[in-house]
């Protein structure tokens with residue numbers, strides 16, 4: 001009888017009655033063939049693999065992470081409450097040691113959702129990994145978290161949420177932003193002044209295949225994780241690097257994903273993208289589940305898998321080696337880079353224009369961070385969209401110093417008297433969320 | 437008049453029912469080494485003085501197949517399994533003669549690699565040389581496209597007595613379970629066939645020329661001849677018989693918990709509006725996880741004869757049975773002995789029972805009466821907590837649509853129906869310590885046989901339509917047809933109901949008793965690029981388990997008069 005070497009929990013929620021639109025890649029059918037393959041392989045019967053029913057996430061869990069405009073209820077559909085809840089369920093099962101590792105095979109995904117949410121971007125409304133992580137911090141006292149995003153698209157939403165957080169290491173490996181949505185995720189993007197180096201981007205050239213991905217894992221991700229020593233490792237497990245994916249240009253495989261999972265050993269994996277619903281997802285997911293459980297995945301292969309025909313060129317290999325060197329350079333010099341970024345600054349401003357491709361919304365942000373010598377600094381965001389009123393959002397970070405807490409409340413009170421349609425405050429130290 | 441006969445581990449119970457209710461019932465000892473005689477004796481006794489021509493049907497439930505599997509006394513079987521990519525099919529080995537062969541089908545039912553006819557021929561020769569008469573053939577995704585299993589069967593030809601094909605034993609996905617199911621069917625086939633043919637023959641000799649039905653684990657029946665194609669479905673019909681027996685006494689519009697408190701175990705099941713809850717996957721027996729449809733039952737090692745011990749100052753009951761209660765000559769105190777001490781039972785050796793309970797009382801530092809109270813209370817409390825746990829498990833079964841998850845339908849039984857020897861004493865105590873409406877099932881001693889007698893024919897049909905490929909398949913029915921691009925969900929449901937009706941009648945259902953319902957109804961747009969290229973429609977319909985109308989009313993009525 002088959003027995004998992006690592007007790008593995010799964011939340012499987014294919015949302016068979018939810019779609020962005022009938023022919024959208026994020027539609028009812030997306031996990032249908034994955035379900036068929038997982039059921040037919042009998043994976044839920046394996047000793048040591050356990051399926052959990054997802055819970056519904058609570059508004060409070062969402063408010064720890066997001067400023068939802070105009071409200072949590074208006075930006076989330078019923079399905080989002082379940083996919084975020086599914087990630088939370090699996091995380092709890094891991095923390096309570098019901099299982100050693102967990103995989104939330106849920107949809108809709110979340111890694112393009114940023115801290116301020118006016119609608120859906122990149123098929124995402126709320127960031128399900130971030131909601132899960134902040135719940136873990138609150139409920140189980142987890143401190144240092146590493147997120148490794150292996151989706152083909154840059155995880156710009158997760159990057160935005162943790163841009164100023166030195167306790168969350170965010171590593172994204174993805175197809176080069178010059179060739180794919182959302183067009184970001186370059187090596188130079190390495191975090192805000194108080195968190196330089198805990199955001200790392202590994203842009204990979206189109207046509208990267210198994211050896212390229214595994215090279216980046218072995219030569220960047222694993223050494224960095226070893227230095228950072230996270231309490232927990234999260235994998236944003238997008239599956240759109242597959243050679244059959246219709247919206248990307250990479251050459252990864254089910255075998256490659258399984259090997260990547262074996263090397264990374266994530267405590268929790270959360271499904272992100274992946275739109276080759278027949279040719280890739282059924283095989284990739286079986287590979288990932290077997291790898292997480294420590295079972296043999298040698299025979300997991302797509303029907304049309306031919307490693308020779310998708311092998312990357314020598315030019316691609318050289319490009320990847322060079323990118324990996326640059327990223328390791330950032331990581332090695334993060335302390336001095338951080339010092340330099342903070343020196344002589346009291347406030348740091350950023351202006352950004354954010355496009356919500358899914359909902360066709362344009363947002364303008366003006367962000368101000370207090371570059372604090374004692375904590376990661378209080379943050380305020382002035383945001384307006386072409387859909388509605390201007391809002392002000394204040395974020396007091398989890399380990400804020402008294403001065404930053406005080407300034408956060410000052411900003412909040414001042415904004416309330418100002419021109420804003422809505423004013424929000426996240427008081428993370430007290431787990432308090434205000435709005436007016 | 438109809439007859440129900442249920443052979444259990446210790447007793448075989450037989451009942452004769454008429455429209456007015458229970459006419460006669462008998463209990464005979466089971467001879468595990470000769471179930472045939474047991475069955476015939478039971479039938480003979482229950483029909484004594486009855487004109488055979490008055491008997492309309494006979495339903496049998498036996499432990500025959502279950503015993504063969506549990507005692508690992510199954511004749512050898514040849515298994516031919518084709519896995520293809522994925523988990524290595526060699527890991528699912530069921531028996532010695534287990535061959536993994538080439539050929540594979542993908543999740544949409546498309547052929548990836550063809551069957552290698554030469555390879556199959558060679559295996560057939562080997563099997564033949566080894567003297568194997570029954571063969572199981574199972575392919576991964578054969579329920580999506582049975583052509584490989586059919587091709588292999590064709591190559592095997594008529595060299596073997598019987599070939600069981602995976603797609604015919606269940607329409608559900610789960611390759612390892614399909615392997616186990618085909619294997620068990622092939623393995624118990626000769627045992628089942630020889631036994632029931634012998635029973636049929638001797639009944640005919642006695643002039644009892646009635647349709648014979650066999651009870652299945654899902655609480656439904658099938659005709660004698662169709663049981664030859666699915667002998668595995670008779671496994672674990674015993675627990676189902678008791679649950680069906682309780683149904684006649686369950687309140688409508690209520691969720692009920694059925695407790696069958698036996699000597700060694702207590703078996704639990706749940707009824708929703710008089711319909712028993714089915715297990716979503718299938719029976720697990722011994723080391724075999726199968727796709728054999730069954731009722732959702734939960735068995736715990738706590739019964740009237742469970743061993744009572746004191747550990748760290750606390751009473752522990754079961755999960756083992758060391759023998760009968762001390763009042764009946766055993767050597768370990770049991771909950772039954774506690775009932776003797778409390779004066780609730782008296783037809784045994786009270787002195788012995790008191791002795792047993794005294795040893796427990798000594799260890800607890802209390803008097804025997806007090807100890808007996810505590811034992812009885814502990815038994816009831818444990819049963820209640822296990823029941824809660826079973827209901828929690830039922831309610832935490834994953835669902836895959838947003839609608840189901842938000843609606844969060846939740847099973848919460850309010851009624852408790854008890855069967856078994858000490859039923860009335862347990863009932864009294866459950867009334868005190870729980871909120872259930874507690875009732876003892878009348879004639880609980882033969883409720884299992886009543887359940888068998890009254891059970892209706894059940895069956896299920898799964899239909900999958902892929903309009904992109906233009907195919908509709910109902911694997912278990914052996915149907916794979918071309919359909920047009922406009923084939924709709926309504927067409928699919930209509931087709932499925934037609935097939936179900938046909939199947940139910942073939943399996944022996946009364947055309948007046950076909951309560952058909954939809955149990956799965958999903959439709960997906962299939963999209964290539966940004967264009968809809970077809971629909972993937974999945975429907976499943978069933979005749980749900982229940983009681984045949986005419987006779988069950990008599991039983992209910994008679995009970996309410998009593």
Ligand SMILES: [Zn+2]
Pocket residue numbers: 151152153238240272273274
């Ligand atoms: Zn993606």
Ligand SMILES: [Zn+2]
Pocket residue numbers: 372373374375376377378400401402403404
């Ligand atoms: Zn500060």
